[in-house]
Amino acid sequence: MHEFPTVTIGIPVLNEGRDIRRCLDSIKRQDYPADRLEVLVADGGSTDKTVSIVQEFGYTVVPNPERLAEPGLSLLYGRATGELFVHMAADNVLHSRLWLREMTAPFAGNSNVMGSFCKVDWVESDDPFLKYFNSDTDPFSSFFYGNASHPDKFRKLYRVKHETPGYVIFDFPPRRFPLLAFAQGFMVRHAYQRPPETFYDDILPVIDLIRKGYDIAYVKSVTIGHYVFDDFAHYRRRMLRKVSESFVDKGHGFHVRERNVPFGRKLRQYLFVPYGLTVVGPFLGTLAQCLRRKRWFYWYRVPASFLLAWYILYLFFAVRLFRTRKTPVAEKT
Secondary structure, rough: OOOOEEEEEEEEEEOOOOOHHHHHHHHHHHOHHHHHHHEEEOOOOOOOOOHHHHHHOOEEEEOOOOOOOOOOOOHHHOOOOOEEEEEEOEEEOOOOHHHHHHHHHHHHOOOEEEEEEEEEEEOOOHHHHHHHHHOOOOOOHHHHHHHOOOOOHHHHOEEEEEEEOOEEEEEOOHHOOOOOOOOOOEEEEEEOOOOOOHOOOOOOOHHHHOOOOOOOEEEEEEEEEOHHHHHOOHHHHHHHEEEEEEHOOOHHHHHHHHOOOOOOHHHHHHHHHHHHHOOHHHHHHHHHHHHHOOHHHHHHHHHHHHHHHHHHHHHHHHHHHHOOOOOOOOOOO
């Protein structure tokens, strides 16, 4: 492979005028040859300034008739010309100018490396609420996946196959797959043929790579930011919408992965509600994190867990018991 392999960055958007400039700025600042980089943006019909901002940067806009993010990325994947393809979101920010150089390094001289990923992390300018989610993930995923929920914890669960100063390759068993997704900067060889059944989910293709025996490199030398929530009110709206969709439409999200989940993990999904509602579990776990790592913003886990558990319980009764689809799905924000 060339010292600087050609890279395509794909970004699905829909009214992302607030975030997209910050994302594209971080791409533009990359210390990477411009003639080896292609940026494609799939627009789902934005009515704000999203498209004009993308055009300011000189990047290509492709109409996305399905509007959703995953079909948009699949559309861009089919049009990409790079040897490597990066899945990004409009609310992502590359934290280092060397991000592309570091992320492409594991592919050189190792044909079995089919993907690379980095840690989603916070920076000092983030507010405490955002620091919590960027350093942990949402309460359900953290509880459900355990040590497989974050790269910082992988060494406790997975064997190291190969390690360099910049990246590490873990041995991921298919039945104990980590919480990795084709989102937040996941890079994959363009030669990878993504199965059609994974087009609407961003975790299934990672499971597919692991099942097929490919290596996935964790690039520990760089990080990416994810500006997913503005504040607790934003979290409340997004979680209500996400949980509502998971109960009403089983064709997307967590339910499509259930057949790949071992019994122990399946059991944890049912234990999350008492875990979150009783508050004791989140409190003790948070206290340990705060004392050990001195990250006091982890206290957000306690109310975030309680609220999410309450939504799950409430919507279980609304949909499963009373057989109604009239659940309060919050607006997309």
